[in-house]
Amino acid sequence: MPAAENHPITRRDLLRGAATGMIALALGDLQAAQPASKPPNIVFLLADDLGFADVSCYGRPDLSTPHIDHIAAAGVRFLQAYANSAVCTATRTALITGRYQYRLRVGLEEPLAGNPDVGLPPQLPTLPSMLKKAGYSSTLIGKWHLGVLPKFGPLQSGYDHFYGFRGGALDYFSHTAGLHRDDLWDDDAPIHQTGYLTDLLGSRAVEVIGAYAKSKQPFLLSLHFNAPHWPWEGPGDEAESVRLAQPGSGGNFDLDGGTQKTYQQMIEAMDRQIGRVLQVLDAHGLTENTIVIFTSDNGGERFADTWPFTGKKTELLEGGLRIPSVISWPARIPKNRTTNQVSISMDWVATLLAAAGAEADPAYPLDGVNLLPVLTQNAPPVPRKLFWRYKANAQRAARDGDYKYLKILDNTFLFNVVDDPLERANLKERQKDVYRRLVREWYDWNATMLPEIKESFTASFDGKQLADHFGAKPPDQTPDIPTPPEDQ
Numbered sequence: 001m002p003a004a005e006n007h008p009i010t011r012r013d014l015l016r017g018a019a020t021g022m023i024a025l026a027l028g029d030l031q032a033a034q035p036a037s038k039p040p041n042i043v044f045l046l047a048d049d050l051g052f053a054d055v056s057c058y059g060r061p062d063l064s065t066p067h068i069d070h071i072a073a074a075g076v077r078f079l080q081a082y083a084n085s086a087v088c089t090a091t092r093t094a095l096i097t098g099r100y101q102y103r104l105r106v107g108l109e110e111p112l113a114g115n116p117d118v119g120l121p122p123q124l125p126t127l128p129s130m131l132k133k134a135g136y137s138s139t140l141i142g143k144w145h146l147g148v149l150p151k152f153g154p155l156q157s158g159y160d161h162f163y164g165f166r167g168g169a170l171d172y173f174s175h176t177a178g179l180h181r182d183d184l185w186d187d188d189a190p191i192h193q194t195g196y197l198t199d200l201l202g203s204r205a206v207e208v209i210g211a212y213a214k215s216k217q218p219f220l221l222s223l224h225f226n227a228p229h230w231p232w233e234g235p236g237d238e239a240e241s242v243r244l245a246q247p248g249s250g251g252n253f254d255l256d257g258g259t260q261k262t263y264q265q266m267i268e269a270m271d272r273q274i275g276r277v278l279q280v281l282d283a284h285g286l287t288e289n290t291i292v293i294f295t296s297d298n299g300g301e302r303f304a305d306t307w308p309f310t311g312k313k314t315e316l317l318e319g320g321l322r323i324p325s326v327i328s329w330p331a332r333i334p335k336n337r338t339t340n341q342v343s344i345s346m347d348w349v350a351t352l353l354a355a356a357g358a359e360a361d362p363a364y365p366l367d368g369v370n371l372l373p374v375l376t377q378n379a380p381p382v383p384r385k386l387f388w389r390y391k392a393n394a395q396r397a398a399r400d401g402d403y404k405y406l407k408i409l410d411n412t413f414l415f416n417v418v419d420d421p422l423e424r425a426n427l428k429e430r431q432k433d434v435y436r437r438l439v440r441e442w443y444d445w446n447a448t449m450l451p452e453i454k455e456s457f458t459a460s461f462d463g464k465q466l467a468d469h470f471g472a473k474p475p476d477q478t479p480d481i482p483t484p485p486e487d488q
Contacts (some may be wrong), residue, residue, distance in 0.1 A: 119147015
């Protein structure tokens with residue numbers, strides 16, 4: 001059956017579009033779920049640099065996130081969810097393509113830092129472009145960070161509309177990136193607005209959902225918050241924004257700013273806007289057949305709670321990769337459950353395409369898998385084999401079953417991350433066969449990816465920036481081109 005023609009919304013109104021018939025989709029090793037009689041709407045909520053335990057339903061006792069908790073209570077909370085990378089651009093590449101980010105030049109950026117010639121190729125199939133063929137309209141609100149105009153952007157990569165910022169971070173009040181560069185956009189037009197950024201993103205999301213509700217067209221709304229990424233500014237901290245704009249302040253990468261209280265306020269402000277989104281879905285009768293996902297792009301940064309893990313953003317320790325991840329879909333997913341299914345960011349493309357009855361592009365096979373059988377049918381967890389690398393400090397990691405291979409500089413480890421989530425007991429001598437197998441499998445996988453290159457940027461924290469990183473040096477940009485050891 002041919003896909004229905006897609007009619008994107010405008011700022012003022014949203015034209016009706018015909019929903020397509022449903023097409024069965026089988027992805028990965030998992031059986032495809034049967035699509036609903038009516039395509040579900042999709043609201044994808046993404047936090048930025050949120051630690052694994054930084055919402056109350058994952059254990060943080062000093063803040064209140066009732067609306068994120070509500071999504072978890074209405075559906076499933078993942079206990080073993082991973083990000084594709086320990087920084088944002090690389091994960092966002094995997095999140096929008098459903099494939100390992102290292103297959104693309106932009107995915108080598110950790111993160112993308114000012115190179116105008118690198119970005120997500122517009123011709124590449126993406127989640128919004130593949131959903132469009134199934135009759136969906138789509139809007140990205142918030143952070144992009146996958147390349148800048150004129151070559152790259154959300155509208156060039158499948159989204160019908162965009163309201164947000166293109167770079168890696170934005171001041172919450174001045175809406176500038178760095179000291180002077182404005183970076184707030186409505187589609188491809190730069191705009192100036194006043195207000196706290198988290199609130200502005202939430203208000204636009206409410207407006208867009210209202211327009212989609214009137215059109216009755218299935219939609220994808222990607223609401224990608226800046227929070228709780230630096231600069232450390234809560235809703236009442238405009239004076240901090242003014243301070244950071246002063247010459248000599250260092251801009252919004254404020255190593256001298258922030259407190260636990262500020263960080264808490266940033267998360268709670270995001271949760272309030274998520275509550276507004278849930279409320280407008282309910283007001284329009286959309287809740288039952290809307291998939292709502294909340295997760296983070298990578299592990300937490302300096303103020304984050306990553307318990308029971310160690311490590312943080314830019315590190316392949318569990319704290320840099322493990323993320324909160326919750327999903328609700330009242331029409332299909334039983335409520336108030338947890339799952340030990342190991343998942344990764346790129347799985348959402350396969351899962352959402354299956355839910356929508358949409359097809360992946362066979363020329364670009366997905367690396368992620370469809371999670372719907374686990375979510376909707378209470379199927380047992382499926383074993384996963386996942387791989388990572390990070391250029392700073394020559395980091396490598398692989399997980400298979402309960403075991404994880406980890407390399408940082410010249411130090412190598414084997415951990416059972418289920419029994420030992422802190423990654424303390426190095427089992428590589430006690431479990432030599434497991435260690436050697438995972439190392440070999442990592443090398444075999446890496447040979448199918450683009451090699452690291454000197455030109456790509458990689459971030460890390462050193463001893464001058466974070467006291468708990470004493471002795472750590474700034475990363476050089478030298479690529480690590482590994483060759484397998486003879487005995488492995």
